[in-house]
């Protein structure tokens with residue numbers, strides 16, 4: 001790492017980690033990252049803010065250095081401060097982010113997507129993955145004149161989806177009832193659901209590979225069911241796009257959807273998403289309401305153009321899979337050595353570190369012990385591993401030490417019988 005020749009934080013200029021946390025808690029509703037939402041007792045110990053990042057590492061304002069295995073919930077596929085991204089940002093530094101005219105980087109990115117993603121004939125851009133998913137649902141409904149979306153996986157924070165899948169305060173009740181969930185890899189369940197709403201199914205939207213890898217017959221079967229019901233097939237590749245294969249899961253498994261939602265790695269962490277798909281369906285975008293002030297953001301598009309050319313010409317997904325495989329193996333070995341039931345579940349490019357409840361020790365109890373131990377060894381707490389290309393051998397050695405220590409601590413905690421009071 002470049003640590004020794006990099007003076008990352010001028011001493012005395014602003015406060016350390018504690019000061020930032022206090023200032024944040026006074027003015028922010030969500031002053032810490034999403035990963036800490038579910039672990040209130042752990043928040044006081046965990047770092048909240050980074051001062052800088054490089055490769056697979058983040059530094060906090062006390063100079064503590066951490067290996068990051070989650071990479072901002074997945075978008076940073078290449079790594080922090082990657083030369084490709086840095087060069088694109090430098091080249092683009094004096095270009096307006098948005099203007100009354102558009103910037104041609106948008107054309108370049110659309111051309112690259114058409115070249116790389118099998119379902120892409122036309123493209124339109126957004127900021128968040130949710131923008132693309134909402135646009136896809138709206139296109140499906142407008143194109144078919146139907147209402148129901150059959151869904152598997154998470155598709156973002158907008159009301160059309162949340163009203164059914166995460167119902168809570170702040171939603172209009174009448175929005176609910178139009179999204180019906182099916183279980184991944186359950187073709188019979190999907191077929192039954194499609195039959196139950198026959199004539200009103202606008203689209204089938206799914207995250208095509210999550211912690212479960214699709215069975216061989218699953219994606220072709222979903223394609224067949226969509227066709228049989230005259231519904232659009234929509235792959236939500238917000239997380240899988242470029243991470244599992246440069247052409248998405250659709251290229252990996254040879255099943256082409258009608259529409260594809262992209263986001264996250266599209267610009268290696270700069271905010272950019274896209275809806276791509278069959279030309280006749282994409283033309284429907286002009287009939288629905290679709291307009292965002294920042295959909296033509298030239299900085300994110302210029303970075304995306306550089307990233308996509310890099311993904312096209314280098315086997316980033318292959319490299320990430322190899323590194324993910326190593327990390328998953330390290331976790332499984334550490335858990336086995338400590339005689340824990342913990343296991344890495346999912347494909348190497350996106351897997352979860354699972355701990356099963358033991359007696360009265362819940363999954364969360366064990367995670368809390370594990371997370372604290374990771375921090376002690378300089379690895380950020382992680383539940384979903386989303387490796388980046390730049391993770392180095394030194395990072396992996398540190399991860400191994402942290403996993404070994406973490407699993408030993410969980411085992412000690414379980415053996416101690418203090419299962420009702422995690423430390």
Ligand SMILES: Cc1ncc(COP(=O)(O)O)c(C=O)c1O
Pocket residue numbers: 073127128129130131133153154155156157207236237238239263264
């Ligand atoms: C599969 C999938 N779709 C959609 C989204 C929503 O993306 P965003 O948070 O950028 O709106 C996510 C986010 O995690 C996702 O994983």
